[in-house]
Amino acid sequence: METFGVHNQAIELATIGFSDVRSVRYNLSAALLYEESIRRGEAELTAQGALRATTGQHTGRSPRDKFVVRDENTDGQIWWDNNKPMSPEHFALLHKDMLAHAAGKDLFVQDLVGGADAGHALPTRVVTEFAWHSLFIRNLLIRPKAETLASFAPKLTIIDLPSFKADPERYGCRTETVIACDLTNGIVLIAGTSYAGEMKKSVFTVLNYLLPAKGVMPMHCSANVGPAGDAAVFFGLSGTGKTTLSADPARTLIGDDEHGWGENGIFNFEGGCYAKTIRLSAEAEPEIYATTQRFGTVLENVVLNENREPDFDDASLTENTRCAYPMDFIPNASETGLAPHPKTIIMLTADAFGVMPPIAKLTPDQAMYHFLSGYTAKVAGTEKGVTEPEATFSTCFGAPFMPRHPAEYGNLLKELIGRHGVECWLVNTGWTGGAYGIGKRMPIKATRALLTAALSGELAKVELRADPNFGFAVPVAVEGVDTGILDPRSTWADKQAYDAQAEKLISMFIANFAKFENHVDGGVRDAAPGIKVAAE
Numbered sequence: 001m002e003t004f005g006v007h008n009q010a011i012e013l014a015t016i017g018f019s020d021v022r023s024v025r026y027n028l029s030a031a032l033l034y035e036e037s038i039r040r041g042e043a044e045l046t047a048q049g050a051l052r053a054t055t056g057q058h059t060g061r062s063p064r065d066k067f068v069v070r071d072e073n074t075d076g077q078i079w080w081d082n083n084k085p086m087s088p089e090h091f092a093l094l095h096k097d098m099l100a101h102a103a104g105k106d107l108f109v110q111d112l113v114g115g116a117d118a119g120h121a122l123p124t125r126v127v128t129e130f131a132w133h134s135l136f137i138r139n140l141l142i143r144p145k146a147e148t149l150a151s152f153a154p155k156l157t158i159i160d161l162p163s164f165k166a167d168p169e170r171y172g173c174r175t176e177t178v179i180a181c182d183l184t185n186g187i188v189l190i191a192g193t194s195y196a197g198e199m200k201k202s203v204f205t206v207l208n209y210l211l212p213a214k215g216v217m218p219m220h221c222s223a224n225v226g227p228a229g230d231a232a233v234f235f236g237l238s239g240t241g242k243t244t245l246s247a248d249p250a251r252t253l254i255g256d257d258e259h260g261w262g263e264n265g266i267f268n269f270e271g272g273c274y275a276k277t278i279r280l281s282a283e284a285e286p287e288i289y290a291t292t293q294r295f296g297t298v299l300e301n302v303v304l305n306e307n308r309e310p311d312f313d314d315a316s317l318t319e320n321t322r323c324a325y326p327m328d329f330i331p332n333a334s335e336t337g338l339a340p341h342p343k344t345i346i347m348l349t350a351d352a353f354g355v356m357p358p359i360a361k362l363t364p365d366q367a368m369y370h371f372l373s374g375y376t377a378k379v380a381g382t383e384k385g386v387t388e389p390e391a392t393f394s395t396c397f398g399a400p401f402m403p404r405h406p407a408e409y410g411n412l413l414k415e416l417i418g419r420h421g422v423e424c425w426l427v428n429t430g431w432t433g434g435a436y437g438i439g440k441r442m443p444i445k446a447t448r449a450l451l452t453a454a455l456s457g458e459l460a461k462v463e464l465r466a467d468p469n470f471g472f473a474v475p476v477a478v479e480g481v482d483t484g485i486l487d488p489r490s491t492w493a494d495k496q497a498y499d500a501q502a503e504k505l506i507s508m509f510i511a512n513f514a515k516f517e518n519h520v521d522g523g524v525r526d527a528a529p530g531i532k533v534a535a536e
Ligand SMILES: Nc1ncnc2c1ncn2[C@@H]1O[C@H](COP(=O)(O)OP(=O)(O)O)[C@@H](O)[C@H]1O
Pocket: 236, 237, 238, 239, 240, 241, 242, 243, 244, 245, 256, 275, 276, 277, 278, 280, 429, 430, 441, 442, 443, 444, 445, 447
């Protein structure tokens, strides 16, 4: 077996079961990974110097193909209603067959870290079949200092072999795609998908399992910090604006997707960002746009024209086009990934029903209600004639990544919000002036202006009114923002249609929350929508 690159000789791949691999390239830099990716025909250079790859059939995550090994350690810890169990025997067989599948192949290894707080860091080794996956994960996670690589000791190993097709009969999985997590031994196996996001969200899943046991709250959120040390976190499901809104020239970016909240404040799990690029505009998102026009960034499923220039309006491969870049490609990004205890929590939702106001102040009970609900709405987007949005309730704003019961995360968050006196806001980045199909998406400019006012403390001083459906407090007027958009009902031409839509959304919230009723106290139950109206 030929090996290249600096690494810990004591834990070469040969020592962890890869006996017949042809070559292993450890910790290659971006330039070398570009050369390897292009030479192998995995990816192409863009006109501006980014590296572009496509992923074939899978252009997003495969949550239904994700499994957690059920053993005596995990059995009592995992929320099995939300996680699919895999037997240790099935996992061992899958592991063995994947090791055998690697025979004769050239593999790539990156030794990286998940978790910027040294006290909670998870050294992670990522073994990939594709050179471009090696660059992706090198961009996304924290790169340890070069001089530490020779003694690197991973606590998590990810084996990512997209060309391995899993046999459901043999491994107890669902399709030929599988993401199998052995939380006890720190091994994640990824097969049958080339979507690079699976790797980063696997690290997140493992940290979401490990950290609550240490009293640290893991969060599916972006984070930034103002000049006065006023940190903010932005919870939200995919597409709600975590990445877009955390890139703010007036604030230092901490991270765009995954953070922990521990005794010293908040810390990024990652060392890079993974932004959506569909219809990306230089005007609305200048910092993110700039990352796509340079060496080092990975473009995933972005269509290139004949001059190899990206066409961000082309959704022919997927709506979920992406770019992946290290943190320092964003000007004003933190070098440490650390920030003080947050002053503000923003819960983002993209309400395609157009019912929710663009911003609302939440009491701690309302914050807990909305955290456990995890509401957003999906739009069909590409399907013609589909005007009806689909509600999604994903608890903790990230159910696919949460191995433990939501009450564990909820209780941790509640305690931290109380202890640090955190202000909470709900922000709707979705539709205004009608539901999807009739109204339009909230202008990014308006959302940014409202966030700036909330984060500066200015919004806490303005007059607030209670939303008749949800009970939370909505600003009546905000300087620099069109007053009309603050009251969603007033933006609808047809008020009866608004009321009917609101009623529908409320009943979905109530039906969804039934499973949490016995896990929360009366205050949180009373934060449900509709209740206030009925009582008055
Ligand atoms: N008002 C808005 N706020 C935030 N994003 C918006 C808004 N309007 C449109 N968008 C678009 O929605 C998408 C939000 O995606 P992103 O920030 O990547 O979400 P997340 O990181 O939460 O998955 C981006 O493509 C952005 O351009």
